[in-house]
Amino acid sequence: MTDLAGWRKRIDEIDQQLVKLLNERSQCALEIGHLKKAMDVPTWQPQREADILRNVEQANAGPLDHAAIRRLFERIIDEARSLERHSMEGGSVFGKD
Amino acid sequence: MTDLAGWRKRIDEIDQQLVKLLNERSQCALEIGHLKKAMDVPTWQPQREADILRNVEQANAGPLDHAAIRRLFERIIDEARSLERHSMEGGSVFGKD
Numbered sequence: 001m002t003d004l005a006g007w008r009k010r011i012d013e014i015d016q017q018l019v020k021l022l023n024e025r026s027q028c029a030l031e032i033g034h035l036k037k038a039m040d041v042p043t044w045q046p047q048r049e050a051d052i053l054r055n056v057e058q059a060n061a062g063p064l065d066h067a068a069i070r071r072l073f074e075r076i077i078d079e080a081r082s083l084e085r086h087s088m089e090g091g092s093v094f095g096k097d
Numbered sequence: 098m099t100d101l102a103g104w105r106k107r108i109d110e111i112d113q114q115l116v117k118l119l120n121e122r123s124q125c126a127l128e129i130g131h132l133k134k135a136m137d138v139p140t141w142q143p144q145r146e147a148d149i150l151r152n153v154e155q156a157n158a159g160p161l162d163h164a165a166i167r168r169l170f171e172r173i174i175d176e177a178r179s180l181e182r183h184s185m186e187g188g189s190v191f192g193k194d
Binding site: 003004007008010011012014015016017018019020021022023024025026027028029030031032035036039048052055056059060061062063064068069071072073075076079082083087 | 100101104105107108109111112113114115116117118119120121122123124125126127128129132133136145149152153156157158159160161165166168169170172173176179180184
């Protein structure tokens with residue numbers, strides 16, 4: 001590929017997949033939150049967060065460096081946590097409240 | 098799925114795919130940066146960034162809300178921009194310098 005339009009089209013395709021996966025991941029995090037609540041275990045488990053960050057660094061082959069991957073996943077984890085908190089407070093998972 | 102371990106395994110699988118796609122996206126952005134440099138056009142094009150954010154909001158079916166998707170993609174775009182800047186300054190794309 002040598003044209004701007006072609007690379008941009010590829011980025012747009014990747015973005016569609018990213019949106020889908022980010023939402024699927026958030027749904028999993030919500031399910032985990034509900035299970036934890038039912039089992040009465042702490043929501044925040046720092047060891048699990050450390051494991052996630054280690055896993056993604058190990059999977060990283062670049063060109064993003066490890067620090068960039070870590071920053072991105074810290075944000076992803078943070079958004080999942082916000083959503084979980086909102087869901088626990090409001091009840092509905094799908095944003096009606 | 099009713100167990101924590103199962104949901105966590107699914108998150109780990111999604112994270113592997115996310116790392117791969119985020120890197121593929123960054124590689125596309127680097128290619129675009131090189132093309133722009135060769136064509137002597139401005140690197141930063143705010144209209145393209147606005148288009149990207151509009152596209153991902155349109156693709157978003159939740160449970161993440163539009164503001165969360167926007168924050169995530171602002172970070173993704175920002176990391177691509179940092180990588181591009183670093184690559185232009187240092188020459189190598191693959192992080193030797």
